[in-house]
Amino acid sequence: MATISTHPDCVPVVSYRFGKGATAIDKYLELDGYKSARKALELGPDGIIGEMKASNLRGRGGAGFPTGLKWSFVPKQAPRPKYVLVNGDESEPGTCKDRLIFEHDPHSVIEGVIIAGLAIQAKMGFIYLRGEYRYLLKIMEKAVEDAYAKGFLGKNIFGSGIDFDIVTQTGAGAYEVGEESALMESLEGKRGVPRIRPPFPAVVGLYGGPTIINNAETIATVPHIFRIGGAEYAKLGTERNGGTRLFCLSGHLQRPGVYELPMGYNLKRMIYEVGGGIRDGKKLKAVVPGGSSTPVLLPEEIDIGMDFDQVGKAGSMLGSGGVVVLDETVCIVEFALRTMKFYQHESCGWCIPCREGTDWLKKSLTRLHAGGAVDKDIDNIRYLAENMLGRTFCPLGDAAAMPTLGFVKKFRKEFEDHLEGRGCPYHKAREEETALV
Amino acid sequence: MSTQSGQPGTIFSPALAARFDKLVTLYPVKRSALVPMLLYAQDEVGYLSDPVIAEVAQRIGITELDVRNVISYYSLLRTKPAGKYNVQVCTNISCMLRGGNEILEHCKKKLGIPNKGVTPDGLFSLEEVECIGACSWAPAAQVNYDFHENLTPEKIDGVLAGYKAANRGTGK
């Protein structure tokens, strides 16, 4: 159903097999499938991790942690079984890329899990999809079944004497479960509340065993790295930001869509060339560069390369690769409010600053948008966000605070325009909002 | 009550009971089967009724309180019936920018129910939801597990009509 978009600047690596019928295992094999796993078997754990390090692949889940390094943290000897865990919970607003991978190339995820398992000598892997992706579970289940049938999973995989099993399942609707330790809780049948760290998952993770957890795109990229070589892969991107990634362009673009572009690709170009510019000839107002958690960029701030370091330097984050484009008709307060509604709804509620903070921010922003706020409310919003930042149990609190701070700082004037009964200059507030005033 | 399918006591269909028997063996700990089990039970029964909760708790070997703690955490799990077709309209940022709110309003009018309402015939229920992973094809909605993307009011009309027709097709 959902398909990848293309543009001449696209470099299909992860999406190399998209739209080619690779859900069928034979087709996948025909397109160099499961060769990487065999290669990895030959390389052995150290060789695999070496290759991963050479690729400069950084996690596609949001934080951009170097994947090879992460894998190297797993102790060789451990008292409990080790696991590989694929984070397919994809719930960051603005992000819809992992879905394409599961839909078009499920075996690349399986092969990636196998390679990760070989790297840390795990015997079991889990693929966790968000609950809304039930149709993808069917695709994944079928792919896993086919891989078992071919002897790529189960006992003695590829005749290597090594056993490896994969279990697939979905969640049941909770953004916070995308957070790695909350995901483990969920997979253990509990509420998706994150765990205290340290210990980190690489040492004590799922079922108390050392665990690699990676984003689905990260894992799906792994077989491609072995297909084209780590160093080659690294060269596709920029310094310390190897390869390509799936960028999800959404919002007021002429041609929204998911595009695979090299790391470091210029954001302005991404919007105006790849995405076809702002629709209906409107002017650009702002860009949220990496999913709803990332601070907003102004039009004058977007002439930057889209990699973790450059976007960071520009005061935001590359995040999950969801580029949300806002044109001049957008009310920033409403946008900030919708963002906060999301975090308020998804906060797991475990810690005070996030549970109470998101709730208060949502209420205050609602009132502000509906015209029921006074000057000091804007300072209060900022005060609240500042006091959540860095104080919460998991990064969701930061994810709620950071964009809010960005909006208040960069669009203060627009916040002020809402004050003293004036309400939204763009549209009327929703009914339930005005009711709160 | 017995935990084995084929024996009396289960409130689930034999196929589902068999699936559950298998499910608890897949993981290193039984409890890992809880969330999937609840989803599948909900798919079959329509919602997580008290008897469903009791049996699931018993199958996993945890308390009903524990099961409820988990259910209430996840937004897809419900303890009250929804419509046969649960229309979930995304109004999160990418969808909002492209008319998600309008789609929601349109559905409210069209179905004559508010957010979280169920039509009197029990056919449709409506829910405003968070991002469903269709941002680049916004605005989007899910009806049960089916995605509908690049929506317009006209398009959603067609979608709803489709389900209505499908329902008539089932002879119900």
Added chain:
Amino acid sequence: MADVTFTVDGKKLTAPAGTLLIEACRTHGIEIPAFCYYPGLSLQAACRMCVVRIEKVPKLQTACTTPVAENMVVTTESPEIAQARKATIELLLGNHPLDCPVCDAGGECELQDMTFKYGAHESKFVEIKQHREEQQWSPVVFFDRPRCILCYRCVRVCGEGMDVWALGIQNRGAGAVIAPNKQDHLECEECGMCIDICPVGALTSGTYRYKTRPWEMNHVGTICTHCGDGCRTTLGVRRGDDGMDIVRGDNRDKSGINGDFLCIKGRYAFDFANREDRLTKPLIRQADGKLAPVNWDQAIEFAGKKLREIRDARGGGAIGVIGSNRTTNEEAYLLQKFARTVLGTNNIDHHRTADYPAFAAALNHSIEPGAGSSGTPALAGKAEASLRDFASAKAILMLGNDPTEQHPGLAWQIRTNVRLNNARLYVANHELIKLRRQATSFLQIREGDYPALIAYLGGDDSALDGNGEAAKLREAIRGEESLLVAFGSEFRGGDVSALVRFGSLLPTVKFACLADYVNSRGAADMGLYPDLLPGYVPVGAAAHFAEEYGSALPAQPGFDLVQMFDAAERGALGALYVVGSNPIARYGVDPAALSNTFLIVQDMFLTETAQLADVVLPAANLYEKAGTVTNAFGDLQMVKKAADKAGVRTDFELIVRLAGALGADPKKLVPFGRRGVQADFGQARGAQSGEVDRHGVWLAAHHLEPKLSPFDPFAILDEIQRLVPAYNVPHFELLAGDDQHLRPGLVRIEDAGSRRDLVLPSNDTLFSSGTLGRYSQMLSSVMEARKPAETAAD
């Protein structure tokens, strides 16, 4: 573990590696605020109040989850930290109802304290607060949701601590809420631990709600009057219409042998004291056969006169005395002294719930080489375990009994020890008792197989049929370096000695013999037996007692409890004096048996026994007097007077007065002033010492000096300490409120051949407490609330 050195607020500190920063700081007097952290419960890192700055770490860190590390440099108070805490509190207050003036926790609320400390009382937020009605979850537990700060202490103490798991967390985000296990109500052990641990007023108790404010009460630390564990409970008392009323029981002073724990009985079942139907006037049976109120002098005179007549006409052997499991040691002791020296009878007994004479004899044999007929070798270090020992022992063997129901305090200590110290628990029982969930190994045996089990453990393979579990248990126990053995009333007589003898095979072992009531042990130790004097001295070997008492004692054993009723039925018992006991109901005695016996009953209520009495004397309960009690484990503790009820007298005073009415010299009975007595000048009297004035008149009339009161239990304690060496523990610590474990060598007797059938276990549950429990509204309402559910579950 090795110590590490680190710096906190400029001070160099050391602590064992792995210690949590928050604990290390507390040990050194640096208090870091915490809502969610609670010692001994799992870590949460949820409230973010304990944030501190650690050098070289970018973000503030939670002290409750950070272990100390070598050279760590920590700041616990700074403007940045204060701001973080202030903001957290502001956020909490955003939705918190500011109803401190009416909140039960007002004055002892951690949120209130923190708000004050960090100056967060000026609310920044003007959004409308959510109001929600308070919910009643059980007879004990009420929940006020908006006050809850979600620290999860209640959830953890109920689950991890109590192993009940009745509280959960539901919904998420701002909708997150603490939920009870039955959707809208609780079905649980009603211990109130969750209420106690709640840092705010979100969980409150049915008894205390909206009754008073903490600062309007006096708080008196005393001992729970119910089971044989002897938990320390703090009673909050307030002046009422007719004395001092108890309005609250809690465990604010966590230094008792119960640690953090109290069960429903120690916390809430004090309410019998305030009952309307409590006896407050003496009653005498009139010519019309009805009991009618009289004044105290009349009642005492009448009872004394009748006893004197019967004694003088028919001899002491025609009088029987039944003592109590719930009076103090001093009262029990005084009662036997009264019986033996004033009434001249050995017809004295009590409701036995464990075979302490057999236990004492068995331990005695094991201490004195070759003393027993069996010729057991010397068993150095075989002794009695204190309740405290169960909190730290490496290994515990639990035989019989169901501690969760019958010894909740013991069960708590064992669970805590298993959870926090990985102690090994071995359980053998004929029922699937709940404590098996903590057990390293659990062995189910048949009810009658306890002796066989001991034989098997001792090496006799044929005693239990080929059972792999039993073999494992035996092997595991034999591998233990040191072991605590607790056993229930399933063990009596020879079983007890066999068990103690089995202990001789093990390197280090201590025993605990479980009895059911607060002073069952004291009643036994104090000689409420027809054949044993205090300290289990046989009545035939009473020389030093006679010397101390200055009069001869009857040398022949008297009637035991059952024999007394048989004698009554035969017409051979002229009078029976029952103190704080309800044998008619407990032993199922036919009331007709007492038709020819003059019956004096001392009690709080018109019990089945009191209803038959000729004279009823309204007595005070354990919360209304001072003295000492001994728990099942031989821990001697002081009880302090907390409450006060107009119209009633302590059993101690009643015995002295009755003796007076019989013409005995109170000075001989209560030897105050003798041998430099350490009289109580008020230390033990608790909140109010009005007695001195109240009895002033009586004292003057008897030419006594007011300061050396014959009602002073501490004069008797002195005598007990002289005659029963095991009780000769340091006086000062005892008065200071510390529990003192009895010294070894309690016992000087041979196995007197105990009577199994005289031991009648009470079979109390968590929600019952003999006759007394029936008068607790709280316990009754819990039983009532549980009834329908239990029938439905059948």
